[in-house]
Amino acid sequence: MDLIQLENLTKVYQTGDIPVQALKMINLEIQKKSFVSFIGPSGSGKSTLLNLIGCLDKPTEGKVLINNVDVGMFDRTESAAFRGKTIGFVFQNFNLIPVLTVYENVEYPLLMLDHLPSKERNDRVSRLLEKVGMTDQKKKYPNQISGGQKQRVAVARALVTNPQIVLADEPTANLDHATAFKVINIMHEMTNEFGTTFIFSTHDPKIVGEAEVIYTLEDGAIISSEIKKVDTK
Amino acid sequence: MKNLIMIAFRNLFRNKRRTILTSSLITFGVVLVIVFGGLAISFKSQMVGTLTNTAMGDLQIHRKGYVESIDNLPLSLTLSGTELANIEKTLNNIFEISAYSPRIKFGAMISNYAQTSNIRMSAVYPKMENRTVTEFVKRIKGNITDPDQFIKPGEILVPENLMKGLSLKIGDEIVLVATNKDGSVNAVTLHVAAMTENIFGPSGKDGYMHIDDAQSLLRENEPEIVEIAIHLKQYDQLNKVYAQLKKSVSATKAQIEVHTWEQLSPFASIARIVDLLILVVKFILISIVLVSILNIMTMSVYERISEIGTIAAIGTPPRRILSLFLIEGFAMGLLSTLAGILIGLGTLWIMNITKIDFTFGTMNVSLAPSIPAGEVIIVAVIVMVVSLFAGFQPAYKASKMEPVDALGHN
Numbered sequence: 001m002d003l004i005q006l007e008n009l010t011k012v013y014q015t016g017d018i019p020v021q022a023l024k025m026i027n028l029e030i031q032k033k034s035f036v037s038f039i040g041p042s043g044s045g046k047s048t049l050l051n052l053i054g055c056l057d058k059p060t061e062g063k064v065l066i067n068n069v070d071v072g073m074f075d076r077t078e079s080a081a082f083r084g085k086t087i088g089f090v091f092q093n094f095n096l097i098p099v100l101t102v103y104e105n106v107e108y109p110l111l112m113l114d115h116l117p118s119k120e121r122n123d124r125v126s127r128l129l130e131k132v133g134m135t136d137q138k139k140k141y142p143n144q145i146s147g148g149q150k151q152r153v154a155v156a157r158a159l160v161t162n163p164q165i166v167l168a169d170e171p172t173a174n175l176d177h178a179t180a181f182k183v184i185n186i187m188h189e190m191t192n193e194f195g196t197t198f199i200f201s202t203h204d205p206k207i208v209g210e211a212e213v214i215y216t217l218e219d220g221a222i223i224s225s226e227i228k229k230v231d232t233k
Numbered sequence: 234m235k236n237l238i239m240i241a242f243r244n245l246f247r248n249k250r251r252t253i254l255t256s257s258l259i260t261f262g263v264v265l266v267i268v269f270g271g272l273a274i275s276f277k278s279q280m281v282g283t284l285t286n287t288a289m290g291d292l293q294i295h296r297k298g299y300v301e302s303i304d305n306l307p308l309s310l311t312l313s314g315t316e317l318a319n320i321e322k323t324l325n326n327i328f329e330i331s332a333y334s335p336r337i338k339f340g341a342m343i344s345n346y347a348q349t350s351n352i353r354m355s356a357v358y359p360k361m362e363n364r365t366v367t368e369f370v371k372r373i374k375g376n377i378t379d380p381d382q383f384i385k386p387g388e389i390l391v392p393e394n395l396m397k398g399l400s401l402k403i404g405d406e407i408v409l410v411a412t413n414k415d416g417s418v419n420a421v422t423l424h425v426a427a428m429t430e431n432i433f434g435p436s437g438k439d440g441y442m443h444i445d446d447a448q449s450l451l452r453e454n455e456p457e458i459v460e461i462a463i464h465l466k467q468y469d470q471l472n473k474v475y476a477q478l479k480k481s482v483s484a485t486k487a488q489i490e491v492h493t494w495e496q497l498s499p500f501a502s503i504a505r506i507v508d509l510l511i512l513v514v515k516f517i518l519i520s521i522v523l524v525s526i527l528n529i530m531t532m533s534v535y536e537r538i539s540e541i542g543t544i545a546a547i548g549t550p551p552r553r554i555l556s557l558f559l560i561e562g563f564a565m566g567l568l569s570t571l572a573g574i575l576i577g578l579g580t581l582w583i584m585n586i587t588k589i590d591f592t593f594g595t596m597n598v599s600l601a602p603s604i605p606a607g608e609v610i611i612v613a614v615i616v617m618v619v620s621l622f623a624g625f626q627p628a629y630k631a632s633k634m635e636p637v638d639a640l641g642h643n
Contacts, residue, residue, distance in 0.1 A: 056546055056637040077550050084548020091640070095543040099243035111236045112548045157547070 088158030263573020290462030356447030375427020542639025562624020
């Protein structure tokens, strides 16, 4: 069964009086537990597409269906609640909260979920920190760790709510190659272990090779797709 | 909520220097209100206490129309025997009243046989007067052995400037001449028992005599009381007792008026100015808090737009973002208030130890400033409420940000 369905998805931005079409009639389906990459040059619409799938923005036309629910119909509060439960985010600039420790950053999304006992919170956070190899650094603040470590923390934060989808917009753009591969491998492992659907955008051809499904965008349209392997078990 | 508070407090100390500077400003405002309030309230209460406890009493009762013509000291506007009996019955039934003193007040001429001057006389029952204006005997310069008998029949207390003007000494004989309400002139010979000091300096012309002598001088069969001064157990019961007395008086439909000291004394204007100054200082505090919190929270929101986008993206509902920033503003107000209260009360405590002495009129005032707990609570509540109010606009702006726009902000 498809987890995400995009139907005639169109997004037009208004720059002054000039309309800019960022996405043109995108139609695609993404299955559960897949490891998907959107590639394309800057301005091709990758980030816009991820924003729409992540309920951060609303389409001008068309629908984003997640679990057959049209997420474009949500109001701001419903969107926030949906994102908190269903979607995790990994950002290019890591976007960790500077006043919180590594542990607290990973715990933060759980605090937004109501009625989660502290023991369960602690178990989930500790397990993920261990998975991403950041247990030793858990008391440090973001300004005390490296870029690669920050992105591992961000991956842990994205996964802590057991989301069905993790969206990562250029997650390796600010990392060196070795670290970028480590982060992508962690994401891949997490997909296999937690059954999460990982969707990331990149323009790094070496990183793209790690994805199982690759969509290429150009001028707001998908110009090609490549399916290497999809494990839907 | 606990976590929001934790995050809010940590956010506050991201930019320590800015937070400390802003907090110091609010703290200074709180200290200003507490110290100025403490000094002003103490000064006012000491002045009011002196005024009411040495001359006026807390409340006064007169026949209707008397206060309008009080400068003429009319003897035609007196309380009848029945009215006096009814009033005394009412006063005795009010628990908050500790004492009252009936007075006959009239204008007279005082002569030492060589010179003559005018004088305003208060004829009193000394025991009742002493219980009503409890500090009055401190203004008497002379040999008073029993405060309840500070004036005896055949004696007069002469104010300081008349003593000097008429070259009188204690024990001298004077003649007091007065016209009664029927226009009949009479005179009585009295001996100077002591000198009275006016609280606002040597300008008064108020003399005291026993009510029995006044009755004889004015040829009254029964003492015709002009004024009843009332002393309360607790000054803060003033408005309550005033309302109660007014109600009782209006119920009897008697032509009687009740006034508080504030309605009779020009010092009430000074007291009101003191209150106004305290209010002005509070407004200054409100302005300081409003501008400081609004400024720091607005800066905080603009600096953290991308972070607001992040927390919104990872599922923080708009109302929690609103709460987070509101708590930050509130926490700053709270910390500054606590610091201000501690420093302010500490300053008052030091002032209490060192004492502030000065002279007002002939009064030696020794201020031991203190501030009522209620005032401190009001100051704290003002800062808290204004902090919330000032923080609301930036917090609302943060909560209304679209995550996609906020995330794209650099």
